[in-house]
Amino acid sequence: MNQKPEDITISQTNHELGSRFDCTYLSSTVEAAKDPLPWKCMLYFIFISTPFSIFAYIWILSTFFAAVGTSLIPFIGYFFWWLWALSWRSLGRIELLATRLCSETDFDIELLPKVYIDLSCECKFFPPILDKYTWRCFAYFVFIKWFITPFTLAYALILFLIWLLPPCLLLSSNGLILLGKMQYKLTRQFLLDD
Template sequence: MNQKPEDRAISQTNHELGSQFDCEYISSTIKAAKDPLPWKCMLYFIFISTPFSIFAYAWILSTFVAAVCISIIPFIGCFFWWLCALSWRSLGRIELLATRLCYEADIDIELPPKVYIDLSCECKIFPPILDKYTWRCFAYFVFVKWFITPFTLAYATILFVIWFLPPCLLLSSKGLILLGKTQYDLTRQFLLDD
């Protein structure tokens, strides 16, 4: 068939645009596969967040119940509450440090609160027990983290499965980065912001 010169020019232009789009899509897909941030987010959600959430939930509830029961023995009960508070603060610190995997490394991140509290604070007797950060850690792991973990795990697993389908790699990478930044912001907002 003979094509008119203007039809040939249009089809040649469309072919050039299609190949240019293919090259841009392939290069952006390769760039997404090389980006370490989605890989770190996937590592966090599948292998760190879920097991740690289950452990923290069980640990905090069991130590809370034990501390309430042991409270009938005055000195031992107070000491046990103090140890429980320190362990909850440690779990919160670990969570704050672990969520850093889901954020860019080039920003300046402040350190999370210390596990031990300076004894010069207002409460002289049991500062870790009465500290706001301690009870935020308790509420975060018992209510917030326990509730969102199944959803984030399901979402991250779906993105992990479609990760290996080349057309979905770019979308999956962006979805993992968005999920990681959301988790990072939620954790810092709940545990650190007043």
């Protein structure tokens, strides 16, 4: 029953270190659960990104082939090219706005490319069709977004499942934030930056 004084101080030090570690880890876990950014990233990847990218892929490809088919009829074909180019630009703008969920910083909405283009140039009918942003939206949804969506969805679902395990909450939150930042940067670089 007699303990040496040094044994008592060692056990007290170990107990203090253990309780400090547990408190730090617990407070970090609670802070991670309270942080809205991982929740918004999860919402974006599971409920917004996947259905939207499937819709955009189908819409852009079907309208592209319909526009190519109607190009044989001069005035009707031009009208459909113009209309569908504007719809592709709208999809790009929606994607840029939706990825703001995954970012801590917000960009100015005025920086977003306009859906409608100023028609004050000589060629009043072709600007949306010939604009670089229109074709960036086409390439983004048909090639890039369509390719990365299954991976980001799988990663987000795995992180969501391990999120339910309390020891993994902190890791999962950080993983979702990292995935969200990567998606935000990719979308912004491809659709917004020249």
